[in-house]
Amino acid sequence: LDKIKELLSPGTMNSNTLLVLVNVIYFKGNWEKSFNKEDTREVPFKVSKNEKKPIQMMFKKSTSKMTYVEEISTKILLLPYVDNELNMIVMLPDGHVELSEVEKEITYEKFIDWMRLGRMKGEKVEVFFPRFELENYEMNNVVCRLGMTDAFEEGKADFSGIFSKQGFFLSNIIHKAFVEVNEEGTEADASTAIVMKVSSRFTPCFCAEHPFLFFIQHVNTSGILFCGRFSSP
Incomplete structure (x- = not known):
């Protein structure tokens, strides 16, 4: 679709990156x-x-x-x-x-x-x-303000429901959305990546x-x- 490029910027992943979860949604509609x-x-x-x-x-x-x-x-x-x-x-x-x-x-x-x-x-x-x-990106601060803070802290994060070992935590939640509204209609595209690392009037x-x-x-x-x-x- 060529609307969202470089969801993960250089340096987001390294040798300690365990997994990346990616979700994508795309919409294009005419009025x-x-x-x-x-x-x-x-x-x-x-x-x-x-x-x-x-x-x-x-x-x-x-x-x-x-x-x-x-x-x-x-x-x-x-x-x-x-x-x-x-x-x-x-x-x-x-x-x-x-x-x-x-x-x-x-x-x-x-x-x-x-x-x-x-x-x-x-x-x-x-x-x-x-x-x-419109475009927007970073989600870490937004998620933390909603109360999800421990998941980003090494030592506090608890992903025992996913992994048998300890030491896993979230490093980034990156959301990129593109919305274009014009005379014909609307085009919208959104991707979210969750990166997990192991420690290291009138008318x-x-x-x-x-x-x-x-x-x-x-x-x-x-x-x-x-x-x-x-x-x-």
Whole structure:
């Protein structure tokens, strides 16, 4: 696919590397109704109150499902892909709301409740949505903040369920994701490697001109295949 290159950088593995677990997922989908390239314009994206950066903003008028969640002051828009088996869900907070505040409130249960069919109304919407590419990499700090710390420490890590001997620990969890959103649709690719070593308003308008969250969801199962944050071009 040639989207993710050099998942493991030089020096990640050495003579003490015991094993590498690799997981890969790839998605490419065309919008049910594409954006017209001729309507794409360069506009300022509000990174923060005091900073703006230019971005290519796409535009289309379509009938889309949308709702507003009062408790987090956020609009939610569904952008379906061809065949309606998958959706991109975009969560756009009001301009005065920090994206981090919305992220703190999200749980799976709340997310499912916000996406209830009875809550999502189909209406004609003017959609302004940026064309963008995203990549991200390092996962060690993220995993540690979630509470998984002992697995990275020699002497504390316990992998006795996998190995009969002691002394094994994780050295790296490397995640590389590529997401491209354009007028035709979305292309997304993600790989994760776990390296183990032994010691050694009007017409309704949805204008994503400031930071937002996005999710690619499988409709029938409600499973989230990809999720991301777009906060700066």
